[in-house]
Amino acid sequence: MRPGYIWAVFGKEWSDIRSNRLLLGAVVLPAVIFAAIPTGLVAFIQGHELDPTQLDQIKAFVQQFPNLSPKLATQGFIVTNFMAYFLLIPAMVPMALATQSVIGEKQARSLEPQLATPVEVPELLAGKTIAAALPAVLATWGVYIAYGLVNGWIAEPALTRLVFSTVWITAMATLVPLICLFSVLLGIVVSSRVSDARTAQQIGGFVVLPIIGVAVAQFFGGQATFTLAQVITGDLVVLGLIGVVLAIGSWAFDRESILTRLG
Amino acid sequence: MIEVRGLAKRFGPVEAVKDLTFTVGDGEIFGLLGPNGAGKTTTVRMLAGLIVPSGGAAAINGQVLGRDSSRIRALTGVLTESPGLHDKLTARQNLAYYGRLYGLRGAALHRAVDRYLGVVGLDGMGDRRVAGFSKGMRQKVAIARALLHEPEVIYLDEPTSGLDPSAAKTVRDFVSTLRNAGRSIVICTHNLDEAERLSDRIGIMRGSLLMVNTPAGLRRHGRTATIRVELAASDGETRRLVEALAPLPFVGAARTEPGGLQVEVGDPRRDNPELVAALVAQGARIIAVSEEAASLEEVYLHLVGETGERDEDAPPSASADGARSAA
Numbered sequence: 125m126r127p128g129y130i131w132a133v134f135g136k137e138w139s140d141i142r143s144n145r146l147l148l149g150a151v152v153l154p155a156v157i158f159a160a161i162p163t164g165l166v167a168f169i170q171g172h173e174l175d176p177t178q179l180d181q182i183k184a185f186v187q188q189f190p191n192l193s194p195k196l197a198t199q200g201f202i203v204t205n206f207m208a209y210f211l212l213i214p215a216m217v218p219m220a221l222a223t224q225s226v227i228g229e230k231q232a233r234s235l236e237p238q239l240a241t242p243v244e245v246p247e248l249l250a251g252k253t254i255a256a257a258l259p260a261v262l263a264t265w266g267v268y269i270a271y272g273l274v275n276g277w278i279a280e281p282a283l284t285r286l287v288f289s290t291v292w293i294t295a296m297a298t299l300v301p302l303i304c305l306f307s308v309l310l311g312i313v314v315s316s317r318v319s320d321a322r323t324a325q326q327i328g329g330f331v332v333l334p335i336i337g338v339a340v341a342q343f344f345g346g347q348a349t350f351t352l353a354q355v356i357t358g359d360l361v362v363l364g365l366i367g368v369v370l371a372i373g374s375w376a377f378d379r380e381s382i383l384t385r386l387g
Numbered sequence: 388m389i390e391v392r393g394l395a396k397r398f399g400p401v402e403a404v405k406d407l408t409f410t411v412g413d414g415e416i417f418g419l420l421g422p423n424g425a426g427k428t429t430t431v432r433m434l435a436g437l438i439v440p441s442g443g444a445a446a447i448n449g450q451v452l453g454r455d456s457s458r459i460r461a462l463t464g465v466l467t468e469s470p471g472l473h474d475k476l477t478a479r480q481n482l483a484y485y486g487r488l489y490g491l492r493g494a495a496l497h498r499a500v501d502r503y504l505g506v507v508g509l510d511g512m513g514d515r516r517v518a519g520f521s522k523g524m525r526q527k528v529a530i531a532r533a534l535l536h537e538p539e540v541i542y543l544d545e546p547t548s549g550l551d552p553s554a555a556k557t558v559r560d561f562v563s564t565l566r567n568a569g570r571s572i573v574i575c576t577h578n579l580d581e582a583e584r585l586s587d588r589i590g591i592m593r594g595s596l597l598m599v600n601t602p603a604g605l606r607r608h609g610r611t612a613t614i615r616v617e618l619a620a621s622d623g624e625t626r627r628l629v630e631a632l633a634p635l636p637f638v639g640a641a642r643t644e645p646g647g648l649q650v651e652v653g654d655p656r657r658d659n660p661e662l663v664a665a666l667v668a669q670g671a672r673i674i675a676v677s678e679e680a681a682s683l684e685e686v687y688l689h690l691v692g693e694t695g696e697r698d699e700d701a702p703p704s705a706s707a708d709g710a711r712s713a714a
Contacts (some may be wrong), residue, residue: 132487136473136480143475234471237532240435241488242461380438384398 125250129243133251137225141259150220151259155213155267162206163271166199167278174198192282199279200286203271204349207292208338210264210271214303217260222311225252227320239379249312256311257304264300268292286349295355302362309366313373316381388413389434389540389571393443396429403429405595407443416562416572418586420579422691425593427575428468431542434573436460447540448571461490464538466546470529474518478509478528481517482535489536503531506561508554522549530558534565541565544575559585579683589683597690605686612655613679614662617647619672631669637661647674 141147174195179186182198185205189197229235238248268287276284314327338358350358394407404426411417419427432438434445436456445452447459472481479500486496504513507527512520517528526549533541546562547555562585566572576582582589583602590599598605618625625643632641632650637658639651652658655678666673 128490128492129488132484135487136476136484139480140473140475232471232474233467233469234473236437236467236469237465237471237485237529238488239437240460240463240465240467241485242457242490243488244457383432383437 125244125247129247130251130254133243133248134255137252137255138258140225140228141221141255144224147221147224148259151217151263154216155210155263158206158209158212159267159271162202163275163278165202166275166283169195169199169202170279189286196280196282199275200283203275203283204286204292207268207271207287207349210268211295211299211303211338213264213267214257214260214300215307217263217307218256218304219307219311221256221259222252222308223315225256226312226315227318230315235382239383245379245382252312253305253308256308257301260304260307261301265296268296289349291350291352291355294352295350295358298359299355299362302359302366306362306366306369309369309373313369316373388449389417389445389447389573391434391443391445394430394433394440394445395442396426396433396438397441402594404433407592407596409590409596409599411571411573413571414566414569415587416566416574416585418582418589419573419575419592420577420582420589420687421592425691427592428544430592431465431544431573431575435463435465435542437465461536462539464533464536464541466529466533466541466543468544470525472517472520472525472528472532475516477514477516478504478520478531479513481528482531485532486535491536499535499537503535506534507531508557523551523554526550527554527558539570541570541572542575543572545577546574547578547581555581579687583683591687591690593691602683606683607655612652614650614652614655614659615644615647615675615677615679616650616662616666616671617674617676619674620647624671628666628669628671632662632665635661635665649679 179194179198182201185201186194186197189200192200229238239245272284272287275287276282318327389409389411391407391409394404395402396404407426407430409417419430421427429438433440434447434452436452436459439453448462450459450462452459473484476484482500482503483496486499491499500513501510504510507530509524509527509531512524517525520528526547530543530546533543543562547558550558559581562572562574566587574582574585586602588599588601589605591597591605618628620628622643625648629641629643629648632638632648637652639653641648641650643649650662652662659676659678663673663676
């Protein structure tokens with residue numbers, strides 16, 4: 125693969141994304157919402173005293189932070205528990221960008237002129253994949269950093285340390301890009317079978333269900349946050365899924381199939 | 388130079404193109420004429436290295452199709468059936484993007500973009516988004532895109548589609564200059580007049596090539612040429628000349644008409660000198676000799692039939708592939 129060609133495709137896709145404010149809003153808004161809800165709860169708790177009877181109900185969660193006061197431990201639980209939802213951003217946003225890109229090209233019939241150039245199909249797809257994944261990765265990382273700093277500022281620096289733990293830094297560095305890649309590839313494969321972006325996003329939207337399932341299971345299991353082993357297991361599972369999508373979708377990635385099926 | 392031998396393309400059970408053989412020399416414009424679904428777009432897609440032929444072989448400037456498809460794409464310019472522009476980008480950004488995909492970089496890229504924006508008459512519009520462009524302006528950007536990297540071989544699918552007469556003439560003139568610069572050009576068109584005006588040779592196809600000839604050769608297809616001879620002669624003298632011509636071996640038929648006579652000959656280039664010599668020998672005073680040829684439209688309709696479209700054998704994916712809707 126030649127970097128110059130990937131860069132050219134990436135540059136075009138990036139210009140496309142930047143010119144679509146609605147799409148940019150779709151990138152930033154979910155990230156802000158997922159961060160704003162727990163931050164609001166932390167701020168609320170910071171301004172109020174906890175009712176001892178309520179503290180009893182959340183004893184199991186609070187005990188996971190033995191070095192923190194009950195109030196800070198409650199805030200710590202909220203802050204870390206909600207972080208699982210950050211994984212929804214790399215699952216949702218790149219899918220929307222990828223399907224928009226492929227189906228947009230399909231409708232504009234602009235794939236053929238690109239395929240008539242010396243660019244190789246993997247280079248074309250790599251440029252599109254990076255362009256669709258990068259905004260979500262950057263948005264997740266940006267909101268993650270702001271989330272850690274703001275909550276530490278609202279309550280105590282101990283919350284910042286909880287957010288910037290080894291587990292979550294590992295998750296941000298590995299799991300987030302992998303989920304983005306999986307989401308983009310799935311978006312491209314689904315887009316090759318349908319003719320409008322909304323249908324593609326609805327079908328591809330099923331990818332968020334396992335993540336929501338994990339987040340909900342984590343809460344009801346009384347676990348404050350992921351362990352390093354769980355993050356690495358998650359990495360391996362997503363890598364496996366990427367392999368499956370690549371295998372299923374390999375037929376869709378040759379020049380002739382793109383022309384005859386995607387137009 | 389394009390050399391095609393027995394090229395074929397199947398889409399499942401459907402044979403979209405079969406046994407295609409022709410050559411296009413350097414500095415030659417070859418027109419591909421045919422009804423919808425005749426396989427013109429499929430042919431261009433194969434020759435441009437976009438889809439893989441099911442059979443046969445082709446070489447583009449010595450590069451073998453299949454083995455050297457990537458190199459073939461680098462030396463080929465394709466104007467696709469639909470302009471296929473990126474609406475959110477400006478005309479300049481569209482061209483710059485394709486320039487990069489063709490390997491142009493830096494100052495060379497900017498020069499090429501500026502030059503071709505000028506060539507198609509869009510110099511002042513380069514920084515406007517193409518979403519707001521008219522059909523003709525979009526077609527101009529697509530033409531500029533196909534030529535940006537100075538390709539040696541050019542495929543133009545309906546090059547003047549959507550253009551006003553003046554812009555169409557500009558494009559035709561420019562295509563002629565490309566021919567003069569030694570490029571091999573294939574034009575797919577429904578426009579018989581355009582094919583006749585631009586092409587050095589025309590291939591009429593319907594799955595396979597039904598006939599290849601010069602426009603003049605096609606017009607004479609399947610019939611003797613009718614030569615009109617305008618004479619300074621009385622009716623009686625004209626009748627005498629018809630009787631004198633009738634037994635000559637190269638004359639199919641001869642008859643009088645007001646102001647002269649009509650003679651059917653097999654090959655005007657071979658037979659006209661003999662005809663004129665015979666008339667002069669009979670003392671005829673000739674004012675003018677002209678050939679009355681069939682129109683290209685008549686020949687086209689005779690070859691492909693009045694119905695045109697090739698519904699019965701269009702591939703299942705042909706609407707996307709373009710084989711059914713080939714321009």
